[in-house]
Amino acid sequence: MDEILSPSCMSPEDLRQFLQPGFDPEAKRRAVNEGRLLAKGLPVSPGVTSGRIKLHADDAEAWVHRYGKGNPEGRVILVREIKPEDIRGIMAATGILTATGDASSHTALVSQQLGKVCIVGCNVLNTDYAKGTISVEEKVLKEGDWLSIDGYSGEVFAGQLPIRTPDVIDVLLAKSMRPEQSIVYQQFAEIMSWADSHRKLRVRANADLPRQAEAAIAFGAEGIGLCRTEHMFFDHIEPMREMILARTPEQRRQALLQLLPYQKAQFAEMFRAVQGRPVAIRTLDPPLHEFLPHDAEGQREVAAKMGVEPEVIAECVKALYEFNPMLGFRGCRLGIVYPEITAMQCRAIFEAASKVHREGTPVEPEIMIPMMSWPAELRAQARIVHETAQDVFQETGVVIRYLVGAMIELPRACLVADKIAQEAQFFTFSTNDLTQTCLGMSRDDYGNFIRHYTQHGILSRDPFQTIDQDGVGALIRLAVERGRAMRPDLKIGICGEHGSDPDTIRFCHDIGLDYVSAAPFRVPTARLAAGQAAFHTKGVASGA
């Protein structure tokens, strides 16, 4: 390995060169010469992809469904701002392109999490939803035309461009190449091996789906630090809607019963994918109104499907309306008011765990309760977890080792961390939400002032990219101290976008966390950053 790639001083971000599939350079040059380079936006989720232009999530899903997954003809680029209800369309697409937004927009974050190529803020782009076209000046493309987007450079091309997969991906993910066939892969493996030999922090991945988890493990993740379960509800939205409209706990249980087998199958696949590594599963978190349509047309459709009057849906949406959904009826507040939801999710987790355990694969579920402020919230939710576990163990005759822990994402939880640690066996800091509440700054809404703040020296770093050490970091330190004072073996990690930021990882190393959890493709970056943090700290300790 040459000195440019000396693992102790290279930038962890430079690892991208090993992981980037890129457009074939020769083909790209030709496309530019032919005038097919349409625009340049802000690349926010890496990768390159070509696909058919689709302007609506439903159409994207239908198109992919028609051709079957994996069929190159069925690849889709979704050109629109993402809303939570678009989830199936986003999952169907390989790339997302928007005219507005920035690195911290919802579209950017969802794309990163789902590993979709994404370019935002491409403001020369005009989208005409009525005509089904996108245009840049006089160049007009229709829905169904081919588009190619480069999530490293932000370039948007008309037409299709051939892609070259990097060796590391061929070796680790596609397994179409053996390590000894690639010098580039060997360089990468050497850097990772240096990092792993030094680092003290464990590195996990945030993954909601089994195939994300598989990729993460291939990149060296030692477990799943955040498995969100929202998609399991969005994918089966009809019983979820019945649950929301239910008037009695019994109706609610009936609706949830329909979700149970599906969630159980999903958890089982997840446990198989990680092969015995720990999986931290977060119980349902988003506000319920996200599961209902907000427009009259959508409400009429749902009402017809469910056999109720449209007014019933409209009233329910109205009752669930929130001025500040971030600070509303979400997180464990849902599971406390509707304990049936938590019970169903726990049953799915433990039944799946028992099944996979019987198949011969060890399982290590960690159940994570979100949005806690009061120790009593965790006590109430933990009781449901333990009772459900006992029931399932009795029914299946299999006993599984599991943990119950708290997602620490509110300042109050940090302040009373000692009391929370009485009940919690682990803490996971959700640094995104903790940043939002500690700074009183919504990630979706700070675009109107953040640029002014960084340009005028009010802020030196974007606090959603690198942890704000004096504020959010001070709360985390406090929670670590208080939590470990109560329970010395408390396992503590962070998840969220900060989990792959090298400076944040250094901070996590310094305050003695056990692990960081990053997006699957960011796991190598996190491993290297963790290795460097340990290496340089040691250097400082033993140095002059």
Added chain:
Amino acid sequence: MDEILSPSCMSPEDLRQFLQPGFDPEAKRRAVNEGRLLAKGLPVSPGVTSGRIKLHADDAEAWVHRYGKGNPEGRVILVREIKPEDIRGIMAATGILTATGDASSHTALVSQQLGKVCIVGCNVLNTDYAKGTISVEEKVLKEGDWLSIDGYSGEVFAGQLPIRTPDVIDVLLAKSMRPEQSIVYQQFAEIMSWADSHRKLRVRANADLPRQAEAAIAFGAEGIGLCRTEHMFFDHIEPMREMILARTPEQRRQALLQLLPYQKAQFAEMFRAVQGRPVAIRTLDPPLHEFLPHDAEGQREVAAKMGVEPEVIAECVKALYEFNPMLGFRGCRLGIVYPEITAMQCRAIFEAASKVHREGTPVEPEIMIPMMSWPAELRAQARIVHETAQDVFQETGVVIRYLVGAMIELPRACLVADKIAQEAQFFTFSTNDLTQTCLGMSRDDYGNFIRHYTQHGILSRDPFQTIDQDGVGALIRLAVERGRAMRPDLKIGICGEHGSDPDTIRFCHDIGLDYVSAAPFRVPTARLAAGQAAFHTKGVASGA
């Protein structure tokens, strides 16, 4: 004074009996017998009033305007959920009635702040905005009919009921009675005198308008702890809208110039009302989209008035749209991105202060910067305050003593309070917002789960009524310690709804704050609670 009213152990809430104007008991009995008692809701802002039913803020304002303020024929009860743009209608009304909401709803809080009688959650009430009627079962009343509401009992009566003013109000506010004419007043005065002889905390009032400040002073307030300036922008909304739509700082300054004389006059009246007592003035705080209409009809009207295309307004509203306005572009973030706004407000304050000072009345302005997270924010805003002050002092030849301080309402501000205190001469805790961010719980949205929480023992008290000592209180303690370590003479108070809650006042006494600030009519309650806190602490200290 008899033992029931022994000031050391009576409940401070019992002072209401001295301050309540009530419906004449005999007339009330007759109304019940005649079947005119329509409903009972949740009384959230004390007092009683009769007025004409109005369903729209504009109509309420027009009606009162037609008859002139003070004319009993022109009294109005507004039956609707309050939105920020309704402010002039609310100010015109003497009472507010809603079918929905609870003690923590926006309607309740605004009514309390403005001293309007208010009943919410009156859920038997049907309002038909199209027909202009309200009804309870078969009883139907039309817009313009008389209605009487009792903000102590929650009772709603059809028709008009005579009101009896309490002696304390006649003596202190109306000045229609001399102290020696009323035994009840003398009892009240004795309790207040006991409280004042013991208390260590100073008691201020939250008042936005001169007449609120006058009432507060009559009730013994020693200054204004929170003077919000929003109404000065809402009252002159056209130049404010021009300011928002401005494309250059120069256009913005031109629009603001129109607001200057009005704000100056308002501040001058405020200074005259408080007669030399300190007035803490908060610079503009709410998000800008609150000043623009959100419906197409309203946008067309504004566009026509301003001579622009409706699309211009619609686009501006879209650009300012926020998912979580509580955590968005508001507070000092506005004054930092648009320093012209802060400069205009400071000029209005200092010009008014110089004028009133020259009239022979001393003035003590305290300029309060809201929604701070970073010391650099305060530095940037304080620079504008100081520069404007110097300019005005030079122009007028009058030098005024003033303070610049920080409104502490975000967890981060508490954590870096030492650094903020380098610049801030005082701290005011806005406990409402600090509770919202510390607990991740919006006051407007917690209705969907808070009742379940208190009923199921997750929470013992509503944290928006009594301060959450372990969470929010821990942040406040930390900020007081760190702030005073940097600046031992730092003046510290709290404002917000908690400022008149006896348990919160006890907490403020215990941690050594300088003052609490309460709604004008709650000042006597706060004085007594502060006296009791000191009395009982002394008792404990000198006791066994």
